[in-house]
Amino acid sequence: MTASPDYQAILETIAAKVRPLAAQGRVADYIPELAKVPADKFAMAVHTLDGRRFAVGDADERFSIQSISKLFTLLMALRMKKETLWQRVGREPSGNPFNSLVQLEHEQGIPRNPFINAGALVITDVLCRHFVQADRAVLEFLRRLSGATDLNFDSAVAESEAEHGYRNAAMANFIKSFGNLDSPVDTVLQSYFRQCAVRMSCQELATAGLLLANHGTVPASGEALLTPSEAKRINAILLTCGTYDAAGDFAFRVGLPAKSGVGGGILAILPGELAVAVWSPALDENGNSLAGAMALEHFTTLTGRSVF
Template sequence: MNYSGILDQIHRDLKPWLGKGRVASYIPELANISAERFGMAIVRTTGEVFRTGEADTRFSIQSISKLFACTLAFQLLGDDLWQRVGREPSGTAFNSLVQLEAEQGKPRNPFINAGALVVTDVLCRRFVKAETALVEFIRRLSGERGIGYDAAVAQSELQHAHRNRAMAHFMASFGNLKMPPDLVVDAYTRQCAISMSSVELARAALFLANRGAVPSTGEQIVDASSAKRLSALMLTCGTYDAAGDFVYRVGLPAKSGVGGGIVAVLPGEMAVCVWSPGLDANGNSLAGTLALEWLTTFTGQSIF
């Protein structure tokens, strides 16, 4: 498969779409990023790397961090994690409080904000600094020691975290948050402010395409069955309230973030990450979704 040629073709064909959509202006630090920027990378389980555009430029991974936080929490608790957070698509916006009242403070899944706060609460109970533990985990997955979080982005998010604070306190009232809500929100905002490139994110997610093991080191992060289950969660819940349409168009398990990144996996073959900051109405990268749709169309590769 000529992945280099396909990525270059996608980059050329996408040019009319770059700059469309809206950046995440509700986070002031992200509002300054041009919507015209673009990078895309494929990392195969064999170690081969293919890239186009700004594939080595770091950006704010935002909700993509939820995938790695969930994996780390699942390492700690196993299936007991699902006693506190569900595994169903939400059908509502990623920052909605609507279902928490009716469902006694148990979020629908770990990839909406409420669910991610519960996951962060798990990490805060186990680690002195949850965000530091998560950064170290991601460094192991990606093999990149220089990965960290952007303090300016974290502070910008924290100053506008009213809805996340409301969710945290509301879940605490149901007993589904064990640590102080403000501590959990602080750790969560720093987690979302982690900066990585498309190449680094694809490498970090590659264990899911390799039966739960990091190909470069052989470290078994989760067993093969758990890798399948985490990928299934990505497929059904990973792209906000557009998961059905995304699966229809792309056909890969994926996790998106409002920083414009989307990471996806093809089991047994590769992980791919695309970055384009212009978002559609659901908070997914507009050009990034199109790029992944074209990738699976041009290669004929998806999980279906």
């Protein structure tokens, strides 16, 4: 059996290599509250299925997870709706920006996948029909997976998103016009903005990600939340759709299923072994963390670990 890599040494090497990249990206200034986050922040955490934890940088500092929340809302919706979920949202890469409305017209209000904004709104609608307060249910689910009972929303970020969320509002109304949104548009939007504003650290995200690394079972409790088949399928969608319209390039460079967010976080999964979370707020042109994506590329290169 191949010896386990020296993850701590590798993380420290990666941090030294990628920190300078932050100066080349820009924070998500279209959400004013996110624009206030220092661009030079960096953190990375690796949690393995056998209980080892490694970290570098600001790995205990919480940040707005933004679209990483879409992974966990998909998990919740899939548990409830099973295969019928795919009647309302597709499983294909979009090839367009995450906030594009273009495809909805041609595809009759069925979003291309659950990780673009349109798809995430449909998933949020599923939760809104099932829970009295869907955003609270998402928060409790994240607390359960991460083991951090004090996780909470960043109300200032949620309010900032709501105040400037015209495109998401247009998208939700457009989907509603095709009959693919059952709840009131405002209910869906407010829940969506709040789930994106949950604050988590890289350590907490890596712990939460172990569910998918462990084929649908929470390692700490042994609780099976997904079947191995469901976990496999979610990992597949992460690989093909999880990093916006850069998913192909990300798979080529990194080779791990991953979900990114415009808060600068990326959560990646190596099934059967580990979860790794990285945070660097400065983004590339696709909305992915510039230093974060490079850190994960170095990680798979230096460890020799990927799904390929």
